[in-house]
Amino acid sequence: MDDQLELLQGTLDMLILKAVSLSPLHGYGILLRIQQISKERLEIQQGSLYPALYRLEHHGWITSEWGESENNRRARYYRLTAAGKRRLQTETKRWHQMASIITGILQTTPEEL
């Protein structure tokens, strides 16, 4: 548990978009999917998942419909929209740029200056 990292501010939206881009999922499924991909190394506040989902849907990046879960319960499934797909692409690009810049800064040695 100790090696779990808290999610960086603002990255939850991106992870949700990525998770539902693979296949439609319900809220709990999204949580499981992110944990599974991250190999349980990210800690997600479960309560904050839903406001994020509502926000994304409000922006039209994901859409939802009620369906049946694996254990035959009514559950709300989220799916990426075309706008969401574009959003995910730009977010991913920006993340990579940001990451490489930050990495670059952090790897700087005195000799390079």
Next chain:
Amino acid sequence: MTLFPRLRSWAAAMLKRTSTENEMDEEMRFHLESRATDLARSGMSHEDAIRQARLEFGGMETAKNDCRESLGVSLVETLMQDIHHGFRTMLRAPVFTAITVIVLALGIGTNTAIFSVVDAVLLRPLAYRDSGRLVTILMNGEGPVSPANYIDWRDQSHSFAAMGAADYWSPNLTSTDSSPEHVTGLKVTQSLFPMLGIAPALGRLFIEGEDKEGADHEVILSYGLWQRRFQGDRNVLGQTIVLDGNAYAVVGIMPRGFQFAPFWATRAELWIPNALGERVHNRGGNSLRIFARLKDGASLKQARAEIAGITGRLELQYPGTNRNVVVTPLKEKVVGQIETPLLVLLVAVAFVLLITCANVAHMLLARAASRQKEVAVRAALGARRGRIIRQFITESLLLGSIGGLAGLGLASLATRALIALSPASIPRVQTVTVDWHAALFVLVATVSTSIGFGIAPALQFSSINVHDTLKEGSRGNSEGISRSRLRGLLVVSEFALALMLLVGAGLMIRTFAALQAVDAGFNPHNVISMIVSVAGSKEAEPGRREIFYRQLLERVRTLPGVQSAGAINHLPLIGDQWGWSFAIEGRPTPRPGEAPHAVYRMASPGYFQTMRLPLIRGRDITDADNTTAPGVVIINERAAKEYFPGEDPIGKRVAFDDDITNPGRWLTIIGIAKDAKQDDWTATPYPEAYLALFQNQDFLGTSGTEAGRHMTYITLVARTVGDPSTAASAMKQAAWSFDRNLAISQVVTMDGVVAEATAQPRFEMFLMTIFAAVALVLASVGIYGVISYSASRRTHEIGVRMSLGATRAQVLLLVVRQGMWLALAGSFSGLVGALLLSRFMAKLLYGVQPTDPATFAAVATGLAMVAILACYIPARRAMRIDPVAALRCE
């Protein structure tokens, strides 16, 4: 773009709020259950799994709230919740709610009423086209000017797009079926009405050439007169009506609500062309009031400079004519006099609202204690500080809105009362209505008051310590320092405001007392007066007028209840006032403009006796002073002092008639009368001369002059035994028994006339006193509330003190002292404020200085007494505390 889906989602969420809520519930429940199932699968017990799932999820309500915020529903949502909660809170404390609403309604209602008056009287432009460009040109800014000067200004100036002149005229209207009526009218030059830019409702305005002598027999009627006398009949256009026995063709009807002139002749109901004729050469007879419109691009300053320049040249050419001519914006002329009083009242009533705010804030703070736990519980459940503040502000707004609505209702009642009570000297007061301006004012007042009284309690509430409050359980915790300081501050400001209002009221009361103590010169009690006009009746015949007047006086004197009767052309204070220059026999001819000048009246025998206007020396005018006897005149003391210093005026001769070929123009001074008030209640009387009515050819209609044609009325005065109003109808009947066509108007008691002369200060005093009384009550209730609350909070402490040997007197002093400090601090700030502010009401005062020490001292002492009383009641209660019971209960 994402705007549309966002809007759609918001709209959907708003429309399907319940289903959104349900879905949110279901979704989160599914999450929890799925998680619990997973946890149970890994070996946890069912209960532990559920608990663990909940813990991991975190605050369910917070999450839901965040979801709502994501959807944008939350603002409206929480507002609805807050309103709902607010209503419940209000209903839980109905007495508190009722008192708050009443106090607020009073505060907002009175403010709205006064604002409506200020709005209608001061703020709104005059009801003419582009009225900001209209000006008046008057001598000393108030008096009429001569026709010749008017012509010169009109022809020589370049700053004005148009200029017109008006003369006062009040004829008898006799042509309709109903009884003759003395109406107020104006003679206006043709240029005047087009300048105002108001089209007639029917017909036309005067056209070029109609203000020439001989062509001037047209009349334009006001809407009111048209409705009243002609039942709104459109056929009246083109017909002739009879005014003072002459026929005038009705050419136009002005629209409803049209008023001209906006000052001085405000009751004018008809207008005829002003044919100046030969008067265009007259530089001495000042009778015209000039109205003008500034040319586009011309400034008031330019116009003033130009008129001053022209007048300066005329002054050199014709010394003594129309000095100090002032160009005043018309609006300023109309409302200038009333501006200061109304603004003073507006500030005073705003103070009342501030005190109201402070008082309601008190009450809300006092409830803080009982609501602390509720707030603490909400905070513990995850409500944020902002959310709690918002809720309390919503509650305040809710209270404020109900108060505001009630206030709006109250304002419409109060406005009606204000109109009814307002003196005639307030222009445009009849146009006061509670309209959307007032509604807007109520809205602003409500919101600002609600925030004003709500913010302090809200901040107090929101910063309470959740832990401590909940831990202390049901026990009343001691009041925080900051809160008691805030309450103290509120009391101090209430006292300061109340003191300022009381000083204002005190100064007005002293002013009014000083005005009441003014000696009119005559005795107004039990005197009735009325204008009897012969124009248009058979008594107007030159040969009959004198006989009629004499017989009428005789008959009135024999009426039961009438002690004495007399007649005069114009009564003091209410009637027109003429001034005339005169020559004194044997003195060198004075330079033009420097001749002796006097207010000029014509009195019948019996006038002085009836008015109880004492003659200091000499004799009264008698029946023997007729047209065949030598002319006589009575002057007032001021004229005697001014024009006959060191000599005896009695027996000297004066002439008001310029016609030196007329040997009969010399009038012998036969008496000196006490100075009587003239047109201004507070002014020192000017020199005055009373000529004999029955010696004046103009008044008797035998002079054959233009002036004689208009002097077709007398003002009858009678002194009665008992209520003078009861004699009025008998007097009217007596007059009508001579001729049904006599017009009788302005039936008033002299007491009424005097009351009217002091009506404005009385009105101001009345309102100020009401405001101050309300302030006093609110401030006393405020200090009482604070002291009794704090005393009840200190029950334990007092119990301890008493058991340690404090005497009852010491306890009493302890409690009273606390209140007195607040009252003293407030009174002191109030005194400083009053010293700074009272000079702004100097214009409203008479016979008292704005910083009158006696008023200040009396008010401060009175307020201190009230404060002591308000503190004494809770102090006495504290004094009676049983120490044992107090300690045990705590």
